Structures are given as C-alpha cells and as structure tokens.
Amino acid sequence: MQYSDTIGIPKTDSSRWRLRTTKLGAQKWEYLQSEEESKHDPQDNLTKYLLDDPAFVPPQITPNPRTVFETTKNAALFFQGVQDKSSGTWPVLYKGPMFMAIGYVACAYFTKMPIPDHEKKEIIRYLVNTAHPVDGGWGLHEIDKSTCFGTTINYVILRILGLPKEHPVCVKARNTLHKLGGAIGNPHWGKAWLAVLNLYKWEGVNPAPTELFALPYWTPIHPMKWWVHTRAIYIPLGYLSSAKIQCELDPLLEEIRSELFTQPFDKIKFADNRNKVCGVDLYYPHTALLNILNNCMVAYEKYLRPKWLLDYSNKKAYDLIIKELENTEHLGIAPVSAAFETIVLYIVQGAKGADYLRSFNRMKETLFLGKQGMTVMGTNGSQVWDCAFFIQYYFVAGLADLPEYHDAIVRSFEFLIRSQFDTDCAKGSFRDKRLGAWPFSTKEQGYTVSDCTAEAIKAILMVMNSKSFKDVYNLYDLSKLNDAIDVLLGLQNVGNFEFGSFSTYEKIKATPMLELINPAEVFGNIMVEYPYVECTDSSVLGLAYFHKNSNYRSQEIKTAIKRATDYIIHCQRPDGSWYGCWGICFTYAGMFALEALAEIDLNYSNSDTVRKGCDFLVSRQLPDGGWGESMKSCETHTYVSTQESLIVQTAWALIGLLLADYPDKPVLRRAVDLLVERQQRTGEWEFEYVEGVFNHSCAIEYPNYKFLFPIKALGLFVQKYGDESI
Numbered sequence: 138m139q140y141s142d143t144i145g146i147p148k149t150d151s152s153r154w155r156l157r158t159t160k161l162g163a164q165k166w167e168y169l170q171s172e173e174e175s176k177h178d179p180q181d182n183l184t185k186y187l188l189d190d191p192a193f194v195p196p197q198i199t200p201n202p203r204t205v206f207e208t209t210k211n212a213a214l215f216f217q218g219v220q221d222k223s224s225g226t227w228p229v230l231y232k233g234p235m236f237m238a239i240g241y242v243a244c245a246y247f248t249k250m251p252i253p254d255h256e257k258k259e260i261i262r263y264l265v266n267t268a269h270p271v272d273g274g275w276g277l278h279e280i281d282k283s284t285c286f287g288t289t290i291n292y293v294i295l296r297i298l299g300l301p302k303e304h305p306v307c308v309k310a311r312n313t314l315h316k317l318g319g320a321i322g323n324p325h326w327g328k329a330w331l332a333v334l335n336l337y338k339w340e341g342v343n344p345a346p347t348e349l350f351a352l353p354y355w356t357p358i359h360p361m362k363w364w365v366h367t368r369a370i371y372i373p374l375g376y377l378s379s380a381k382i383q384c385e386l387d388p389l390l391e392e393i394r395s396e397l398f399t400q401p402f403d404k405i406k407f408a409d410n411r412n413k414v415c416g417v418d419l420y421y422p423h424t425a426l427l428n429i430l431n432n433c434m435v436a437y438e439k440y441l442r443p444k445w446l447l448d449y450s451n452k453k454a455y456d457l458i459i460k461e462l463e464n465t466e467h468l469g470i471a472p473v474s475a476a477f478e479t480i481v482l483y484i485v486q487g488a489k490g491a492d493y494l495r496s497f498n499r500m501k502e503t504l505f506l507g508k509q510g511m512t513v514m515g516t517n518g519s520q521v522w523d524c525a526f527f528i529q530y531y532f533v534a535g536l537a538d539l540p541e542y543h544d545a546i547v548r549s550f551e552f553l554i555r556s557q558f559d560t561d562c563a564k565g566s567f568r569d570k571r572l573g574a575w576p577f578s579t580k581e582q583g584y585t586v587s588d589c590t591a592e593a594i595k596a597i598l599m600v601m602n603s604k605s606f607k608d609v610y611n612l613y614d615l616s617k618l619n620d621a622i623d624v625l626l627g628l629q630n631v632g633n634f635e636f637g638s639f640s641t642y643e644k645i646k647a648t649p650m651l652e653l654i655n656p657a658e659v660f661g662n663i664m665v666e667y668p669y670v671e672c673t674d675s676s677v678l679g680l681a682y683f684h685k686n687s688n689y690r691s692q693e694i695k696t697a698i699k700r701a702t703d704y705i706i707h708c709q710r711p712d713g714s715w716y717g718c719w720g721i722c723f724t725y726a727g728m729f730a731l732e733a734l735a736e737i738d739l740n741y742s743n744s745d746t747v748r749k750g751c752d753f754l755v756s757r758q759l760p761d762g763g764w765g766e767s768m769k770s771c772e773t774h775t776y777v778s779t780q781e782s783l784i785v786q787t788a789w790a791l792i793g794l795l796l797a798d799y800p801d802k803p804v805l806r807r808a809v810d811l812l813v814e815r816q817q818r819t820g821e822w823e824f825e826y827v828e829g830v831f832n833h834s835c836a837i838e839y840p841n842y843k844f845l846f847p848i849k850a851l852g853l854f855v856q857k858y859g860d861e862s863i
C-alpha cells in the first residue's frame with residue numbers, strides 16, 4: 138500500500154503495463170488499452186517483479202541454504218531470474234534525482250504534445266509518494282530536505298498534469314514553497330524551466346549566451362572543453378535563454394503564476410532576483426567572478442548584442458544540437474539536455490519536424506514505472522555497466538562455470554558485444570574517437586565512459602578465456618578489444634591536470650578554475666572533467682586484465698597502469714580513505730582503490746597504502762559486523778555513518794578487504810554473517826538505502842547493486858576460505 142492509495146490518488150491498472158525492450162537495451166513502458174489486448178499479450182514475470190506484484194513467481198532456489206556458497210548461489214539464481222532474457226540486461230528504475238521529470242512534462246506542455254492519461258496518473262502518483270512526509274515538498278533528490286528547486290518544479294508538474302490547486306497535496310507543497318520564500322529563490326536551472334514555461338521572466342535568469350559556442354576552439358574556456366553534461370545542457374539552454382523563448386501563456390499557466398510566488402506575479406522585479414537562491418538549495422554559491430561576468434553579460438545582451446551575432450551563435454548552437462542527436466540516435470546524453478534540445482527542435486522545425494518528433498519519442502525511454510509510480514530516470518538505464526559487473530562477478534564468485542548460470546551470462550555477453558561502439562561521431566561535434574569503447578547505458582546513447590569501457594573489456598575477456606564458454610567464442614572477434622584499448626589509453630590524463638588519472642567521458646580539457654563560473658548553484662564540480670579515483674581504478678583493472686591476455690600496445694599499457702596506480706596512491710587521504718564521487722562514498726572508493734592496488738600485487742602485508750586503506754575501513758565497521766555510510770559523506774567530504782549497516786556497503790568493504798588480503802578473518806566473517814542474515818527466503822536482498830551519487834550533492838539508486846556486490850563479496854570469501862557453514 139502506497140501513501141497515494143491512502144489518500145485516494147487514482148492509479149492505472151498495473152496488470153496492463155508491459156515493458157518493451159530492444160536488443161540494444163532500449164526500455165519502454167507501454168500501457169495496453171483493453172482487457173482483450175492484455176489477454177493476448179500476457180505480462181511477464183520480470184514486469185511483475187518490477188511492479189512489486191504479489192503474483193511475481195521468484196526463481197527456484199535451494200530452500201534453507203546451509204553454507205556461504207549455497208547462499209551465494211541462491212542470490213545468483215534470483216538475480217539471473219530477473220534478467221530480461223530478450224536483451225540480456227536488467228531493466229531497473231534508476232531513480233533518485235527529483236529534477237528530471239520536469240523536462241519531459243515541460244517539453245510536452247510547451248510543444249502541445251499530449252501526455253497520455255496513464256502516464257499522467259503514474260507521474261502524479263510518483264510525486265505524491267515521494268513528497269516529504271512532514272512538509273509535502275521535494276528536494277534535489279529523493280532523500281534530500283525540501284528545497285525551493287525540488288518543490289517548485291514538482292509542484293508545477295502536478296499542476297500541469299491536472300492535480301487541482303485545492304488538492305491537499307498541492308496545498309501542502311505550496312505552503313512549503315511559500316515558507317521557502319516562493320519560487321523566486323530557484324537556482325539557475327529552476328528559473329530556466331520556469332522561464333521556458335512562462336512562469337518567470339527571462340530577465341530574472343542569469344544569461345547563458347550562445348556566443349560562447351562561437352568562440353574559436355583554441356580559447357582555453359571553450360564550452361566544448363567543459364564536462365560533456367554541462368555543455369550538453371548549456372547548448373540548448375543557451376539557445377532558449379538567448380532567444381528568450383517562452384511557452385504561450387494560457388489560463389492554467391496564469392493560475393500557476395499566481396500560486397508559485399509570495400507576491401503577485403506582475404509586481405515581482407525579476408531582474409533584481411537573478412542571484413537570489415533559497416538558502417536550503419545552495420550547495421555551490423556564486424563566486425564574485427561569476428557575479429561580475431553575469432552583470433557584464435546582462436549589459437551586453439541589453440545594449441550591445443548585435444542581432445546578427447545572436448543569430449549566428451544560435452545557429453551554431455542549433456547545429457551542435459543536430460550533431461548531438463546524430464551521435465545519440467536522438468536520445469541525447471541524458472534527460473535534462475534532451476528535454477531542452479527537444480524544445481529547441483520544436484521551435485526551429487515545428488510540431489511536424491522529424492527530429493522533434495523522434496527526440497520526443499525517445500524521451501519516453503527514460504520514463505520508468507515502479508511501485509511508487511512513474512518517473513524520469515537519471516539516464517536511459519544502466520545496462521552496460523550492470524552487465525559488465527554481472528559477468529565478471531559470476532566468474533569471480535566461482536559461479537560462471539556452473540551450467541545453471543551459463544545462459545544468462547551468454548545473453549549478457551551478447552549484449553555487451555552488441556553495445557560496443559562501431560562508429561565514430563559526426564565530424565564537427567567536438568567528440569573524441571569512440572569506436573571500440575562502451576557507454577554506461579546503451580550503444581545508442583553514444584557516449585564513451587572510461588570505467589564502463591574498462592569493465593566491459595574485462596567481462597568480455599573473462600568469457601572468451603573460459604573453457605565453459607567455448608560455444609560462444611565465435612561470436613566475438615577479439616581484435617575489436619584493441620580499439621577499446623586505444624580509446625581507454627587515450628582517456629588517461631597525462632597533461633598538466635592530475636597526471637595518471639582517468640575522468641568520466643573525456644580527458645580533462647580545460648582548467649578546473651572554470652569551476653569559478655559554475656552557474657548551477659546546486660551542484661559542485663560540473664564545469665570540467667575531474668580525475669576520479671573510481672574511474673582510475675576500473676581503468677587499471679581493465680588495462681591490467683587485457684595486458685595479461687594480449688601483447689597489443691604492451692609497453693604503453695604498462696606505463697599507463699604505473700601512472701594510474703601512482704595516482705591512486707597519491708590521492709589517498711592521510712587517514713587512509715579515498716573520496717568517492719559516484720557511489721556513497723569512502724566505502725565505494727575504498728573498495729575500488731584496494732582492488733586496483735591488488736592488481737599490482739599491493740596488499741595489506743607489503744603496502745602502507747593498502748594497510749591504511751584497510752584500517753580506515755575496519756575502523757568504520759559497525760557493531761553488527763556491517764558497514765553503512767550516509768549520503769552526508771558525499772556532501773560534507775567527511776565519513777558519516779548510517780545508524781544501521783547496509784548490505785551494499787558491507788559488501789563493498791568486504792570486497793576491498795578480501796582483495797587486499799586483510800589478515801583478520803573474524804572481521805570478514807562477521808560481515809559475511811550479516812549478508813547471510815539479511816538475505817530473504819527468495820534469495821534476494823531488499824532495497825535499503827540509496828547507493829550512488831553525482832556532483833557531490835545528488836543521490837541516485839543503483840537497484841542492481843544489492844545483488845551484484847553481495848554476490849561478489851560472498852563468492853570471494855568462499856574462494857579464499859572455502860565454503861564455510863552458516
């Protein structure tokens with residue numbers, strides 16, 4: 138029973154939903170319109186699992202396991218039982234950020250594209266179920282306090298989708314918004330969405346001039362040297378803000394205008410509030426430099442900007458959007474930029490424009506349904522990343538050679554093969570060579586990620602090295618991994634910035650000083666690429682595993698590994714920890730770093746770095762034998778424990794310690810016991826707490842982690858100490 142049920146919020150008939158997937162991993166929810174259709178097209182078991190339907194039939198496992206390995210096997214059986222067999226992936230609701238759905242809803246409203254009733258109902262239901270239980274607002278992410286940004290945009294969604302102003306959910310959220318000072322205190326992206334929807338005036342939004350994109354590339358601050366996400370957002374956002382595009386005003390928008398602010402809309406001096414950001418939202422305040430630049434830009438836009446230059450630079454921005462769509466099969470890199478892009482396409486091409494229609498349609502692949510309702514995910518999924526882990530961890534855990542796991546591994550292996558990039562990006566799109574690499578989600582999304590490439594290389598090789606998989610050797614031409622290695626080697630930072638490290642999508646191309654002009658206010662470290670210890674660790678693992686299997690670019694790989702591991706050692710904090718940016722937080726990074734160091738044979742007994750790393754983790758073990766780290770660690774850059782230990786983090790710590798050859802076995806056994814105790818009778822582990830993070834301030838769930846990491850941890854334990862009874 139969800140909260141929405143207790144207050145009578147309508148919902149769809151969950152038995153009518155079908156999850157359609159493609160061989161390339163695209164996932165789309167479809168709602169069957171009649172009982173009749175439903176009969177001919179029965180709902181599968183995976184969908185029932187995803188919707189928490191009691192009719193879900195869990196896979197057959199050994200009842201009452203007696204040993205650690207039996208426990209591991211049961212978990213492994215459960216997990217492969219919820220694989221989507223046709224694609225070889227694990228579709229899951231990749232949720233957490235609360236600022237994604239506004240893009241889809243605003244884009245549909247702006248372009249007058251109807252949102253079907255079943256989507257409307259479920260999006261409303263999701264928001265009702267995720268509203269803060271006390272004040273009814275929303276934050277930046279699902280476990281955040283209510284913020285002006287989260288509350289404003291999600292309130293606007295509810296209103297646009299038809300929840301009346303007087304509905305108690307709206308009343309409660311609105312009161313909270315007003316207590317936060319009203320929508321005037323929105324950060325830059327909030328203000329921008331409101332301005333696009335004509336619920337705010339562009340003069341109250343700091344400028345994002347497209348002229349930047351007309352600069353010659355050699356300028357050190359050229360936006361195409363920024364982090365891929367930031368530039369992908371600022372290209373269309375720049376277009377909309379430079380051209381001051383606004384949705385047609387209608388009676389509903391006029392009503393919403395009168396609800397969002399603490400003063401009448403017409404009395405607000407928007408221009409005076411460009412820099413006003415509600416205190417609870419602020420994570421990354423403006424620097425004095427940014428304020429000066431913004432003031433100059435405002436003056437420039439008002440008095441100096443020649444029309445021809447505006448047209449010229451907006452045309453440049455539009456061309457870049459078209460290239461982005463070409464490179465991503467119209468998906469765009471992620472939902473925020475995709476929504477802004479789709480509005481620009483509508484402006485330029487009109488309601489019948491082919492690119493607009495295709496982009497709008499593909500946005501639907503980021504919508505995902507769960508038991509709380511439907512929302513827009515952080516990306517179009519986490520398919521490649523999960524598959525690469527799945528294959529590797531079943532090998533590491535000693536499962537892959539057992540016949541019962543064979544077919545699931547083959548399906549994922551085939552998915553990874555299909556997902557390797559086999560084309561490069563369009564000329565003039567400022568993208569590096571990608572041929573041979575892998576993305577985080579799907580090949581169509583089109584963006585190389587360093588660690589995803591490295592983990593996929595390792596997974597592919599494990600299958601190709603195993604006698605048990607002789608039947609599929611012929612499916613893959615191993616020389617294609619050389620292309621992957623070329624891309625990966627090219628991603629290492631070997632210039633002035635953070636020598637030896639790896640970043641996410643590209644190498645660092647511009648100075649981190651650009652963070653001084655980070656305009657987003659709610660995120661840290663978004664302007665350029667940064668070195669990430671986890672990306673560096675995975676890259677070491679991929680390179681080292683490849684190196685053991687091939688002579689290709691052997692010397693260069695050796696050098697790259699040396700440089701990367703030196704970087705890992707160098708970026709350890711004095712207390713022995715590593716700060717993690719993509720998982721929570723020190724535990725996640727500790728695991729990856731210890732694994733990478735184990736790859737070059739550094740362990741507890743021969744390395745100070747490893748010893749300190751292990752001692753740090755062990756010092757955080759909770760009395761019940763597990764680990765638990767709070768999202769607060771990411772925000773404050775200081776280890777903050779949760780009260781209860783958590784299975785995913787217990788598994789992370791256990792993996793790190795096992796791979797580092799930590800000598801005190803009882804410490805490890807207690808963690809194993811905790812994982813065993815928490816396992817359900819079905820073989821699964823239940824969701825406990827969000828696992829991931831981005832940009833220091835936003836939490837995001839990785840629903841497959843609760844299977845992948847405990848399976849790896851338990852399997853490693855069994856490999857090392859034998860199969861102990863539980």
Ligand SMILES: CC(C)=CCC[C@@H](C)[C@H]1CC[C@@]2(C)C3=C(CC[C@]12C)[C@@]1(C)CC[C@H](O)C(C)(C)[C@@H]1CC3
Pocket residue numbers: 366367370471473515516522577586588589641660663671672719830831832837
């Ligand atoms: C602030 C902005 C631009 C919001 C849009 C959301 C994206 C930036 C997020 C959503 C998912 C996300 C956290 C992701 C990553 C980058 C940023 C993403 C795409 C990467 C690929 C970075 C490298 C990481 O090791 C890992 C592979 C785990 C993640 C996966 C998800």
